[in-house]
Amino acid sequence: MSDQKHWNKVYGAREEAALTWFQDRPEPSLSLVRTHAPTGLPIVDVGGGASRLVDHLSADGRDVTVLDLSGEALQVSRDRLDDPDAVTWVTGDVTAWQPDRAYGLWHDRAVFHFLTDGAQRAGYFATLDAALAPQGVAVIMTFALDGPETCSNLPVIRYSPDSLIAEAERQRPGAFRLIGDDRFVHETPKGNEQPFQISILARTAR
Template identity: 45%
Template sequence: MTDGLVRPDDAAARAKYWEDVHHGKNVDGVSWWQSVPGLSLGLVDETGLGPDEPIIDVGAGWSTLVDHLLERGYRDLSAVDLSVTALQTVRDRLGPAGAEVVLTVADVLDLRMGRTYALWHDRAVYHFLTEEDERADYLASLRRSLRPGGWLVVATFGPDGPTHCSGLPIVRYTHTELADQFPGFQLVDTAGEDHLTPWGTSQQFTAVLMRRTTDTTTPPG
């Protein structure tokens, strides 16, 4: 138990938890909100991916990443989250310009999109996975979803970041520790930022850019 809350430990509980987090709040009512995801955009830029390459943002919430990628000319974009409310907010915000963006309510620990992607982006999902079996399920979803040679961008709280977020415990990582979580991937670059929350506190983020070097995977499902 954390801050009086029971940690969700199955798909239904996780969906309810994150729906409750988003429901009835403004977008700037959550600590991770940022109008311009500069850290993520910088790492996406490093990949040199063309505008037709498929990109997926997992645990997207209210993130504006897909908005900015659309503005940069990317045309094959998907965003996944457990919260219906969060994704509906994104749909309303994108309007007609984002009609082709795929928004999917799904659990990243059992993600089966039926296709593969050139880039998997995750800002602040992985650090919520405090159990080994959760991290194994995440890695299985990643391997199903990312094509050989594909790019991985993951950001978590850094070693000096918070120990909890949204009432839940998290795992903090150094760049090396985070990169070591992904066997079969080569570290290409690291980055970080001190994210300023909407209410003025600072959160240290660690991020890695990696590339898949193995093709051992199950077919997308």
């Protein structure tokens, strides 16, 4: 089954709030985005799924794009928002997306860790390189080294901030630097704990 079919099936079969990655209030994403997003520049939530991050950023009056492989997921958010047309929705693959403008903030919660193939990771960092404005910042959250080995029944690669920036350097030498890192533990709706790492990347001055 292709990844797109997998994700459409997942979002079509279960209520938003029953998904293991569901958050009623999307923290620490919201605080991080508000801290790091240069005012006036657009924000992109890659693999945003049905996340409620867009609700808050849209209410802040920010120019937000949500990209996801699953049109079903994006429809959940569209149906929930009062003004869905204020948001740009892209059904697409982050590893092959060709953005037509530059973003001040790239947000990824629990997407990069699904890219178990080197060519996918190369595509991801090529997209990030094309999408990020010169003063832009990328917030990339994945399962931490002590996190689960699978998510949504798919294998994942777990990272530390050091291993994530090392992978960025392998795929896009000299393009990005790590400007911050942190950790948090997500509690799933069933009460299981999932440790995440947070890597905050900026462009390297070239």
